[in-house]
Amino acid sequence: MATRKETPSTPTAPMASTSPGATLDSPVKQIQIEGLVVLKMIKHYQEEGQGSEVVQGVLLGLVVEDRLEITNCFPFPQHTEDDADFDEVQYQMEMMRSLRHVNIDHLHVGWYQSTYYGSFVSRALLDSQFSYQHAIEESVVLIYDPIKTAQGSLSLKAYRLTPKLMEICKEKDFSAEGLKKALIGFEHMFEEVPIVIENSHLINVLMWELEEKCTVADKHELLNLSSSNHLEKSLQLLMDRVDDMSQDIVKYNTYSRNLSKQQQQKHQYIQRRQQENAQRQTRGETPLPEEDVSKMFKPPQPPPRMDTLLIAGQINNYCQNVKEFTSQNLGKLFMAEALQGHNS
Amino acid sequence: IKDLTDEWMMSVYGPVVKIHPVVLASIGDSYERRNEGASRVIGTLLGTIDKHSVEVTNCFSVPHNESEDEVAVDMEFAKNMYDLHKRVSPSEVIVGWYATGFEITEHSVLIHEYYSREATNPIHLTMDTALQSGKMNIRAYVSAQMGVPGKTVGVMFTPLSVKYKYYDTERIGVDLLQRTRDAPNTTNGLTSDLCQVGGAAGRVQDMLATVLTYIEDVLSGKQMADNSVGRYLMDLVNKVPKITAEDFETMLNSNINDLLMVTYLSNLTQAQIALNEKIVVL
Numbered sequence: 001m002a003t004r005k006e007t008p009s010t011p012t013a014p015m016a017s018t019s020p021g022a023t024l025d026s027p028v029k030q031i032q033i034e035g036l037v038v039l040k041m042i043k044h045y046q047e048e049g050q051g052s053e054v055v056q057g058v059l060l061g062l063v064v065e066d067r068l069e070i071t072n073c074f075p076f077p078q079h080t081e082d083d084a085d086f087d088e089v090q091y092q093m094e095m096m097r098s099l100r101h102v103n104i105d106h107l108h109v110g111w112y113q114s115t116y117y118g119s120f121v122s123r124a125l126l127d128s129q130f131s132y133q134h135a136i137e138e139s140v141v142l143i144y145d146p147i148k149t150a151q152g153s154l155s156l157k158a159y160r161l162t163p164k165l166m167e168i169c170k171e172k173d174f175s176a177e178g179l180k181k182a183l184i185g186f187e188h189m190f191e192e193v194p195i196v197i198e199n200s201h202l203i204n205v206l207m208w209e210l211e212e213k214c215t216v217a218d219k220h221e222l223l224n225l226s227s228s229n230h231l232e233k234s235l236q237l238l239m240d241r242v243d244d245m246s247q248d249i250v251k252y253n254t255y256s257r258n259l260s261k262q263q264q265q266k267h268q269y270i271q272r273r274q275q276e277n278a279q280r281q282t283r284g285e286t287p288l289p290e291e292d293v294s295k296m297f298k299p300p301q302p303p304p305r306m307d308t309l310l311i312a313g314q315i316n317n318y319c320q321n322v323k324e325f326t327s328q329n330l331g332k333l334f335m336a337e338a339l340q341g342h343n344s
Numbered sequence: 345i346k347d348l349t350d351e352w353m354m355s356v357y358g359p360v361v362k363i364h365p366v367v368l369a370s371i372g373d374s375y376e377r378r379n380e381g382a383s384r385v386i387g388t389l390l391g392t393i394d395k396h397s398v399e400v401t402n403c404f405s406v407p408h409n410e411s412e413d414e415v416a417v418d419m420e421f422a423k424n425m426y427d428l429h430k431r432v433s434p435s436e437v438i439v440g441w442y443a444t445g446f447e448i449t450e451h452s453v454l455i456h457e458y459y460s461r462e463a464t465n466p467i468h469l470t471m472d473t474a475l476q477s478g479k480m481n482i483r484a485y486v487s488a489q490m491g492v493p494g495k496t497v498g499v500m501f502t503p504l505s506v507k508y509k510y511y512d513t514e515r516i517g518v519d520l521l522q523r524t525r526d527a528p529n530t531t532n533g534l535t536s537d538l539c540q541v542g543g544a545a546g547r548v549q550d551m552l553a554t555v556l557t558y559i560e561d562v563l564s565g566k567q568m569a570d571n572s573v574g575r576y577l578m579d580l581v582n583k584v585p586k587i588t589a590e591d592f593e594t595m596l597n598s599n600i601n602d603l604l605m606v607t608y609l610s611n612l613t614q615a616q617i618a619l620n621e622k623i624v625v626l
Contacts (some may be wrong), residue, residue: 035521036373039366039514043401046511047433072373077431091428098425101418102405103377149513153540154520185621199521202372202473207522209480210365213508231606242613249620305624312617319610326603331541333599339584340592 028068028138028193031158035199037073038154044075045114045146054120058092059110059142060099068138068193071105073112108132110158112142117237118321121189121314123307126161130169133161140193148321151224159190186312225332230325238318245311251303258300266297358502360397361467361484362509365518367403367442368471368482374405375444375473382410384445386455388422389469390429390436398439398467399509402429408455415451417458440467445474446481448501456487456499468501482506555580 041057049055057075061068074095076088096106111132113120120143132139140158148155161169165188199207277288367389378385387405391398404425408417426438441459443452452468459466468485485501510518555577561567587595 034373036366036369038517038521039369042511042513042517043364043366044432046513047401047435075432091431094424095428098421098428101407101421102374103379104374146513149516154517186617197521200372200376202376203369203521205475205480206368206372207518209482210368210508210518211522228602231602235606235609238610238613245617245620252624308624312621315613315617319614322610323607326607327538328541329603330600331538333596333603335541335545337592337596340587 028063028140029066030068031140031193031195032067032069032198033142033156033195034069034071035197035203037070038156038197040073040075041112041114041142041144041156042146042149045144048075048078049114049146054116055114057112058095058108059112059140060096060105060107061109062105062107063109063138068109068140069198070109070142072099074099108136108139110136110139110141112144114144114146117147117234118145118317119237119314121310121317123310126169126310129159129161130166133166134170147230151230156195158193158195160193162188162191165189186309186316189309189313225329225336231322234318234322234325238315238322241311241315241318245308245315248303248308248311252308255300255303259302262297262299269297358486358504359394361469361504361506362397362399363469363482363484363506364399364401364509364511365514367400370403370405371442371444371471372473375471379407384410384443386417386441386443388426388438388459389440389442389467390426390433391439392435393437393439400439400467400469402433402436403442404429410451415454417455419458438463438466440469440484442469442471444471446470446472448485452501453487453499456501460487467504 037059044057045055055075055078057073059070060072060074061070063069077091096108100106111128113125125141129139129141132141140160143157143159145155145157273288280286280288371385371387374385374387385405386408387403389400390402390404391400393399406418406422406425408415410416429436438459440463441455443455448468448470456466456468459468465486468487470481470483470485472479472481484504484506486504487499488502489498490500491498558567558573559577562569
């Protein structure tokens with residue numbers, strides 16, 4: 001499962017990441033990533049992330065006008081069992097100090113995580129991103145999907161929590177009334193920020209050199225027609241989530257039913273009390289003391305709505321991914337048809 | 345101690361060096377961020393060693409000071425960074441070091457000696473980031489003893505053959521980065537799904553056009569026919585599978601039906617959760 005990361009709280013002083021142009025209210029409109037960061041993330045997953053483990057790392061860079069420039073990154077080691085005394089904060093501090101010596105931007109601007117078939121909307125991610133965004137206004141989480149990338153095109157998305165969700169997380173009010181007040185739907189949890197890849201001129205020269213030294217890519221993964229494997233897995237995950245969702249709904253239903261039953265019981269009790277009191281008065285006896293009705297009938301705990309929101313968001317994400325995938329495949333199938341039609 | 349470099353000799357001595365693109369990008373980046381007055385940067389190379397090859401997968405730069413007569417390398421820093429990196433990827437070991445610049449200087453020999461203490465037979469990689477010779481010469485060397493034993497002993501840097509190795513995903517990443525070359529201000533957005541398929545189809549079309557021009561040249565006698573190329577062409581034409589029209593129709597239709605069904609299902613699910621949300625909020 002994804003590990004929690006804390007932002008180092010002490011160096012907030014040197015981390016004045018807002019440049020004179022950007023105020024704290026204007027959110028960053030675009031993310032600019034250097035090619036180096038992309039390559040490092042790909043490599044990190046490839047070497048350390050086999051299986052469905054997520055790999056994580058920290059993004060470094062700075063804010064320029066309305067762009068968030070990410071210029072470097074470093075990976076985070078996996079949480080293994082024998083690392084009980086492993087100090088994450090210390091690792092981060094040492095890394096950043098060392099990078100400062102070689103003039104690499106050492107300002108935290110976010111973090112990245114790999115994902116398995118698009119399943120990243122989870123409580124842990126929300127908490128981590130919230131703590132990052134609380135400390136640094138413009139921080140984002142980059143989600144890198146290695147499986148989609150292996151299919152032919154780099155899949156990299158940048159997300160940030162919407163201001164509404166930030167408010168809710170701050171107050172930790174996850175009940176139904178709280179969410180209703182803020183009018184949050186599962187579509188308003190994360191906002192996606194467009195990404196642009198940038199390379200310095202020196203790196204461009206490097207690219208030219210590499211191009212002439214290497215053979216043309218002999219694999220055109222993007223035009224691969226086989227889709228059933230990917231679809232199967234995506235649908236499997238989708239079904240699991242929908243099951244979770246229905247369980248959640250059942251819980252909520254039982255809660256509502258319990259609540260209404262309890263209300264009824266309360267009413268009945270109060271009515272009986274009043275009747276008895278009326279009878280006693282007619283008989284001339286002292287009325288029974290008023291009892292605290294609310295203490296007798298403890299209202300049931302309302303189930304937290306946050307999980308439902310997260311599950312709904314995750315389902316939405318899966319559906320989006322599946323639709324993208326199917327549209328691509330439909331295009332490919334029609335191309336294959338054209339090729340075959342020409343032959344026969 | 346004298347050193348010599350043999351740049352014009354293709355070497356078969358020593359292991360093949362396989363470099364990942366992330367290393368080169370890292371070196372370029374640290375060169376751009378070098379301190380004022382420093383003419384070159386050095387750093388450590390990390391990777392894995394095989395029987396016949398050395399694969400370089402990571403690197404980090406090490407601060408150093410270089411003047412006419414002396415050179416100082418921050419070894420503490422190097423050790424520290426290596427420890428930190430080891431925590432993330434325990435399988436990477438120090439395989440050598442890199443320096444930017446065109447020539448191998450005397451200071452390089454000293455630094456190389458230091459690295460021979462860290463790794464057995466370290467590799468020295470040079471990358472000409474200042475483009476002194478018009479190209480970014482990326483070369484690798486390994487040191488060999490030479491001279492008369494007991495009397496004057498020297499060190500010679502023998503070149504090794506350099507290959508570039510990519511993981512599949514790295515290849516795709518690099519392809520995307522290649523596209524920034526042509527953009528005016530070196531930026532490039534990530535395209536969306538169907539455009540990518542269109543782009544890939546376009547690339548295949550370009551390749552087919554190249555092949556077609558070659559064939560036409562051969563047919564009209566402008567170029568000599570090459571038999572091996574002819575064999576490849578035969579393979580290419582035969583790769584399109586010969587299926588009867590009806591079979592292909594059924595296959596195509598069933599695939600399209602699957603995809604449409606999945607699209608319908610996901611739309612349905614999305615509508616369902618939206619509804620659920622509205623009902624709860626009531």
